[in-house]
Each structure stands twice: as structure tokens, then as C-alpha cells.
Amino acid sequence: MLFPPDVWEIIWLSLKVTTTAIAIGMLIGIPFGAFLGLYSFPGKRLIVVLVYTCMGLPPVLVGVIVYLLLSRYGPLGSLSLLFTPQAMVIAQVALVTPILAGLTMSAVQEKERAYRETAKSLGASPIQLIATIVREARTGIWSGAAAAYGRAISEVGAVMLVGGNIEHHTRVMTTAIILETRMGNFPAALQLGLVLLAVSFLFNSFLMVGALNQWKAKRR
């Protein structure tokens, strides 16, 4: 055992929360981004600017908003989701969806010209059209997903606020680092920081190389 079980638990929760958030974010962000990249409609520019703005949303701000929504005295208080891993997922979804949508949009716009006419002339429905172009733009989308993953797993402001850093329940790597620092355990904080880096490295290498190769193989 490299670490005490507590540390494994913290790492596992970090991965679980962020992976869930990215999965949900992809389900919302990719179709939305593709739609924005392919179709024009009145008010599109405003929406694009909003998406770009939200790509840089400060995590603490997202945290405060989700906190207020989920608070016992807030509009969704009856769900009692505050200080649960689910609340952390919600906050991270809010953080990563704009990134996924924005990067999907630019990736799709690059491929749009080449594929749109072909797909249309072959009689593709709008959904098939989106699916085709998204498949062609996957490299850009995938790097967007990896960037979003890095942002979500290393983020601390929102998960601290809505998760509460509760031991064995909502404590993740970043909040554990803050706690160790506050307690004066700088070596432990550094160690956790290195674990965070290592996890990011492993996960991103796996994500990028593995998935790209698989997709490439499929296409040939």
C-alpha cells in the first residue's frame, strides 16, 4: 500500500466526482456546441459571447450560486443535496459544460465547410449531420474534454463550498490539500499535490492516447 486508505478514498472520490461531471457535461456541452457551430439564428452572437464568458467562470462564484440554490433555505433546499458528492458534481458540471460547448463549437466550425455539403447531399438529417461533423471534429472536442477534466479535478473553490470537505464523505484531493496546509502539515499537502499531478498525468495520457488510437483504428 503506497498510501493510507484515507488517501485512496480521497483520490477515488476526486476521480468519481470529476468523471461524472465530465460525462454529464459532454452530454450537454457537445450537442449544444455543435449546434452553435453549425447553425445560425438571431441572437447567436450573444449566446456565443456568453459561452466564451462562462468558459472562464470563477469556480468560487459557481460554488456560491450552487450553494445558494441547494441551501436548506434556498429554492432547491428540499432535495437536501448540499454537502454531498452530488452537489459537487452539479457545481463541476456548471464549470465544464461551457468549456466543452465552446471548444466543440470551434472544433466543429473548422470542419463544417468540408463536410456539411457532402453530408447534406447524401441526404443526412440535421441529427445525422451533427453526428457526422462531431465525429470528424473529435480531436478538437477530445482535447476540450481533457482540458475540462484538468480544470475540474484541480478546482477547489466550488467543491469546498458545496461539498464542505467532510471527511469520508466529500473530501477530495484539493480540499484535503487546503486542510493539510491550514493544519501546518506542509509535507502532507505537497504529497497530495504530487498525487494530484500524477493522477492528472496518468488520466490524461490514458484519455488522450488510448481514445485517439481507438478512434483512428475504427475509422480505417
Next chain:
Amino acid sequence: MKPIRIITPLLMSMLILFLAACSAAPAQPAAAPQQASSTETAAKQPQSAPADNEIVLATTTSTQDSGLLDVLIPAFEAKSGIKVKVVAVGTGQAIKLGEDGNADVLLVHSRSAEDAFVSKGFGVNAYDVMYNQFLIVGPAGDPAGVTSAKTAADAFARIAEKQALFISRGDDSGTDKKEKSIWKEAGINPDGTWYLSSGQGMGATLQMADEKQAYTLTDEATFLSRKLNLQVLMQGDKSLLNPYGIIQVKATAKPDAAMQLIQFFVGDDGQKLIGQFGKDTYGKSLFVPAAKKR
């Protein structure tokens, strides 16, 4: 084409890794530069004219959050011409700052940790400054019947018996150490789904207790400064007293300025300000002055 196809994902992953590293890194060192800069200032400014003297006071969040230091520090600065930089952290980290020589004076509240700090040779000139009290707070319904308990330990025993939700700071702060000592006094090792460790400051922990309708142990100053729906269920027990001490860090580069700050806190002016603090807002003073050389 082929080699490019292999290289691109690799480059991509490197790039992403780099991005991830960049975004991950700031989480940890956030505290370090702060200390580094304080050592720097300590090193760069050996006792020059008192006017440009600067000292670092490491203290607990309760003195800062309650607003006490906003009254005391400006008064001291005006009187002495010494600038005080306040680093408000948990008692555990404050003492660590002192041990590492990153602070000149400590104002903390954990008697056993303070005594250890002095006896290990890190601190000199330790004084009692003031005290306030800890409160056991919880939901108005009081499901565990804490109000009818005689002592703090008894109250904790009732909470454990009913398995009522209790939120612990769990951050090695003075309040956390006090809480642990009460559990010890009650002969209980708190464990289970009812006992949550927030790992956060007093304000955030109170907020969490309010949200979750849970019990918690809080210092009076922080509790009074928040507007929450929690009720005070026990106060006044002997084991709930919360004494604050002020200690000069032995390794300080500015012992004179540090001593002036200590003298101010335990002297007549400082003690009077402490006794008055909070009377206007809360109808009672948040801290009781009790200066005494140890």
C-alpha cells in the same frame, strides 16, 4: 502522414498535461509564498528605525473574524508606529508559523499546544491575554436533550448516545482541540455517520451545522457575529472556557517590536479595548480581559 498521426496525440497529451499541471499547481503552494514573503521581509528589515518596522502576528481566525483585531491593531500601530501584518489561520498552522520563524508574535488559544511551544524553546514571554467561552450550539428542537445536561462532557455523551448529527472542525485548530478534549473527558471516541469532520473554519462549520441541523462546538465570538438559526444549548461550564495566550517567537528578528505588541495587548490600554469590544453590537463584550504573566 503516419508518424504525424502518432505524434499529434502525444503532443496533445503533453499539452493537456501541461495545462492540467498549471491549473493543478496553484492549489498547494498558495500558502507557501505568503510565508516566504514574510521571512523575506523579516530578513530584509533588521531593526531599522521603529517607523518602518513591520512584524507578523500569527493568530487564529476567531480574533480576526470577530473584528477584535480591527480595533486593537490600528490602536497599537498609531501608538507605536510599528506596522503589524496579521496572518489569521488555525491554531495548528499559527504555531507552525512560529516554529518555522515565519511569524514574530503568536496570539492563539490552545493552552497545551502553547505550553509545548514554549517548553520546546520556540517561544518566550508567554502571557494570558483574555478569555471567552465555547458554546455548544444546535437545532432549536434539541433532539439529544443537551439543554438538560449538567456538564459539557455530559452534553457530548447525550449527543453520542442519540447519534445526533455533530459537526467537528477536524482541522487541529484551538476549537477542534477543545472539542477533542471534551470527548476524551466524556470517555467517548466519536465515530460513525453522525459525526462529521468538516475540515474548515468556524464560520463555514457553523453554516454547515445550520444547514444540516446539527450540533457543533463554537467559540462565542464567531457564533455571535453570525446570524444563524442555531440555538445556544449549553454555556458557562468550566470546561468550556477558552483562554487566549500571546507568545513572542524566540527566533524573531525584531524582539523589541514584538515585545511592544505583547505589552500593548496585556497592558492597560489593550485590556480596556478588549473589555469594551463588542459591547455596542452584541450588548456584551466578546472577550474578557485577563492579562497575566505565565
